[in-house]
Amino acid sequence: MEESTGRSTKKKVVAVVGGGLVGALNACFFARRGFDVQLFEIREDIRRAKIVKGRSINLALSHRGRQALKHVGMEDKIVSQGIPMNARMIHSLSGKQSPIPYGKKGQVKHLRCSSVHHTLKLICHVAGMFLRSDGSEEHIKADLIVGCDGAFSAIRKQFLRRSRFNYSQTYIPHGYMELTMPPINGEFAMKPNYLHIWPRNTFMMIALPNLDKTFTCTLFMPFEEFEKITTGDEVIQFFQRYFPDAIPLIGVDALKRDYFRLPGQAMVSVKCAPYHIGDKCVLMGDAAHAVVPFYGQGMNAGFEDCIVFDEIMEQFNEDFSAVLPEYTRVRVPDDHAIADLAMYNYIEMRAHVNSRWFLFRKYVDNFLHFVMPRTIIPLYTMVTFTRTRYHEAVERWHWQDKVINRGLMFCATGAVLGGSYLLIKNPPDINKFIIPAEKMWDRLTALRTP
Amino acid sequence: MEESTGRSTKKKVVAVVGGGLVGALNACFFARRGFDVQLFEIREDIRRAKIVKGRSINLALSHRGRQALKHVGMEDKIVSQGIPMNARMIHSLSGKQSPIPYGKKGQVKHLRCSSVHHTLKLICHVAGMFLRSDGSEEHIKADLIVGCDGAFSAIRKQFLRRSRFNYSQTYIPHGYMELTMPPINGEFAMKPNYLHIWPRNTFMMIALPNLDKTFTCTLFMPFEEFEKITTGDEVIQFFQRYFPDAIPLIGVDALKRDYFRLPGQAMVSVKCAPYHIGDKCVLMGDAAHAVVPFYGQGMNAGFEDCIVFDEIMEQFNEDFSAVLPEYTRVRVPDDHAIADLAMYNYIEMRAHVNSRWFLFRKYVDNFLHFVMPRTIIPLYTMVTFTRTRYHEAVERWHWQDKVINRGLMFCATGAVLGGSYLLIKNPPDINKFIIPAEKMWDRLTALRTP
Incomplete structure (x- = not known):
């Protein structure tokens, strides 16, 4: 990154490894703080490269990602290149299409960015990024190494050689x-x-x-x-x-x-901890937490890493020896939570989107959110349209789920008792009801099991 | 391993990497089947080395491990060097000592082998093992590579470079x-x-x-x-x-x-899958499943790996292309189960051994096992004194737990209802009972929370 001011104090060198989405954005964050940012990327400069055919890798940009882009003044430039998405559209086997909205009507929408390639090019372009990838073996003395080199991170391999580094990779x-x-x-x-x-x-x-x-x-x-x-x-x-x-x-x-x-x-899900080594090295983005792509939060979580780190930098006055452990402490539970949620959605999207119980609960949740917007917030809304910490969103979701399910159980029990009371008071011809009641049971069972 | 027979057919070469407990035992298993076994160990020959002071690493040899040793005719030699252990002895803070037996009276006991070093020396000695560790770079053409090189396995690192290898390492x-x-x-x-x-x-x-x-x-x-x-x-x-x-x-x-x-x-817990690459390479022992040392099953699980592999070799007529995938299929769930159990015990040993509820349940389990020895078998007994597959032991344990807890709940409810009935029939002076009843509640609560 070019020096933008002519300050005489020696600037600290930050080596960002990986010029992908999170690396490029992170370089902007560090540059804004006046560090001497060196960005390393093994592939050729994406602004001069031809688009590689084969995989586009879809990206969904939502609240967290937009906030991070906003921080470095790039929100509008990126958003103008996206396509807003209002809802899911479910295609049944017969070809029938039924929409399921994401949140409340009129809520800020999910934005689909065309591809990693396209978005990355934009970030690099806007940031005037300088990518070092000439293959020469140059030794750089950096004050901080930031590993943003993706799901198969080379920086993370160095973490794996050390004791007491927790790590898991799960292929679905x-x-x-x-x-x-x-x-x-x-x-x-x-x-x-x-x-x-x-x-x-x-x-x-x-x-x-x-x-x-x-x-x-x-x-x-x-x-x-x-x-x-x-x-x-x-x-x-x-x-x-x-x-x-x-x-x-x-x-x-x-x-x-x-x-x-x-x-x-x-597709792989990667979790690890800690994210840092001393005051020298830190992992962010997919290098720290590759997720399966079923919550549309991979890029958003990576972008949010950059804001969270920036917030802690502010809090601890850019003292790496305090910032890095705090970043691990704060961010690990959230990244682990979104990795788990993406894995949970991997099952939900395939199975439950089809089930009546899922649709019924979705409807109940949205209705309650409409009636009590501050008490009941659907999980998807918290994750996609707010910056509620991921692990807090999960905790709140479990709490809400318990409350709502108990409420439904209470209503159902009330209905059964009320019905029984009426039946006892006015006993009907039993033969008239025995078959419908059985069918009702089948229906209730079908509702629960997807 | 020296050739013991003069058969003219060319023998398949098996390279066992790691001359530790599982590597040494495995070499015996392959040698018994007539393979040309080459055993590699990076450290010096343990029979000539001085005992390294510092860490002894305690080993508990129980049923599974003994069965494996028996297969290669070494059970008696190893067992004679161990100290039988009849029970746990709990030391309270006041210095009071109370024994908790492992299983039924007179049951085959747990055997403590003095150390890795000692046991390994015995295995190597009995098997007349030849360890290759001269540091020379010799290229060996092996038909099968068996990675028994421990928790930080170099062979497993090669698995990690491949796609779709699930892996986790968790430091406690x-x-x-x-x-x-x-x-x-x-x-x-x-x-x-x-x-x-x-x-x-x-x-x-x-x-x-x-x-x-x-x-x-x-x-x-x-x-x-x-x-x-x-x-x-x-x-x-x-x-x-x-x-x-x-x-x-x-x-x-x-x-x-x-x-x-x-x-x-x-201390690290390692889980991975699959255990094999094609028909060429397989992981066993700590290389496949390092466990935390809180169930005393690390060595036993590793030794059982050798029997399980041997049984599958028999079943598939030594055809590696069938044996290796089957070994992964059969063994992964069991090794993952014992890794989880060891982690569970890590918590239980520290906390629950102190709690009255734990002791009460232990007593109930042992009593029920005495009354219905084939229906209720304590988890510890299944794991330590039988060859019940680890994952089946866990499933059975969950089932038994549910049944026993329901039974206790049923008895408790019966007692309360019976008591209430008697109280209603013969109402006592309420003031006489209000305090003891409160205390009883405290006691019940204390029983549940460790």
Whole structure:
């Protein structure tokens, strides 16, 4: 990063390792504080590189991420390049589409940024970033090393060599594959301002709109299922069985061809602690907490890392020996909470979005939030539209869930007792009711089990 | 390992990496099947090395470990070098000692082997092991690599470089320190055939007898507590507060000196999956599942790995391409279960051994086991005295716990209802009972919370 002022006091050197989303943004944060920021990236400069075809990696920018961008004056530039998303759109097997809103009507919306590549280019461009990736072996003396080098972080490998570093990496049994849905007559093939979801229990497909009027469809399924399909005809059979409405929109030929372009890609969840070594090194972003992509919070959590660190820098007067341990203390429980939530959603999105109990509870939660906006806040709202600490959001969610479920149980018991009382007072012909009552039981059971 | 028969068919080469307990035993298992076993160990040959002072690492040999030794004809040789342990001996703060037996009277006992060093030397000696550790860089072409190289396995590091390898390492907040309790007048300073435990919630000390009539005391406490104590006088103050009866037995001067010999040592729990790469490489023992030392099953689980692998070798006719995936499938849930149990015991040993509820439940479990020996089997018994698969033991334990707790609840409810009925029939003077009843409630509460 170029020196912007001509101050004579020797500036501390911060080496940011990794020029991805979090690294680039973090470089801006440190530069704003007047550090001599050196940004290292092993890949070529993204502003001069051609766009790599193959994977786009969808990004959802919500409140936390926007706040971080705002801090360094980039919110508007990035947001103007995104597509707002108002709701989820559930595609049933019959092709019926039903929207499920994210939060209250009129609430600040989820914003879909087209791709890592695109967003990163913007951040680098706005920040006037200088990337060091010439392959030369130059020894830099840095006062602080900031590891923002992603889920497979090289900096984190150094942490692993030390004692008392807790670490876990969990690959989920599902892989993902990206397919493109082209525009029809120059227009989006489906309603654009939605996250389209085809929930099919074991399988799931989602589709997100791009600025060029295409949709990126992402198919999630267990690796062994990916491997079962070996011919173009089997691809079509598979789609006819599970996602029939998507076949004409993607196109039979494209589907047969693109399915075999790349194999299913793995997804990993990484948790670790501590995030720092002494006053010398700290991990942020995916390097500290890669999450599975089912809460749309990966980028937001990484961006929020930058604000949290900046806030602690302010609090402890930029004294790294105090800032780094405090950052670990404050941030680890929150990052672990969002990693767990993303894993929880991995199950919920596939299974529960289909279940009546899930939809009923969603409806109850939203209704209660409308009636008591400060007492009952849906988890999704806390995570996506506020900066409530992730671990506090989870605690509050468990509390609310208990209260609401007890309330529902109370109402149900009341209804049963009231009903029984009426039945006892006016005994009906038992034969008239015995079958409907059994059916009711089946319905209640079906409601609970997805 | 020397060739023992003169068969002309070319024998498959098995490279066992790590000549520790599991590596040495595994080498015996493969040799028995007629493989050309090459055993690699980076340290010097333990039969020629001097005993390293500092850490003994206590070992408890129970049923699973003995079964494995029996398979290769070494049970008697090893067992004759151990000290049988009949029970736990709980030391209260006042110095009172109360025994808690491990299982039924007369049941096969837990056996304490003096140390890793001693046991390993025995295994190597009996097996006539040849250790390759000359430091030369020789390229060996092996048909199978067996990684038995411990908790910080170099072989496992190669697994970590591959995609879809699940891995976690968790350091507990406690460290451990070993202190020696010398003999008094040539005899053991405490009763020898017991695992002595000083449970003090946050802190815990245990002591295990050695063949030379000493006890090895192991002090477990959080690292920050270790660091708080910086002078010999502070050591004595600390022991006076928590382990007063141990001071004269260890000796004031020894205590003041030995406490500062080594800092608190870290303990790690490692879980991973899969255990194999193709038909080429497999992990066993601590390399696959390092556990915290609170169930006394580390060595036993590692030894059982060898039998389980041997059983699968038999089942699949030594076809590595079938044996290795099956080994992962069968063994991962069991090793994860014992890792979890050891972690659970880490909490139980410190806290619950003190609680009346724990002792009461232990008593109920043992009583029910006596009355219905095939229906109710205490968890500890299943883990220590049988070869019940670890994960099945845990499932059965959860089931039994539910049944027993419900039974107790049912009895308690019955007693309360019966009591109430009698009270209503013969109403007593209320003032006579109000205080004892309150006290009873306090007692019940104290029983539940440790």
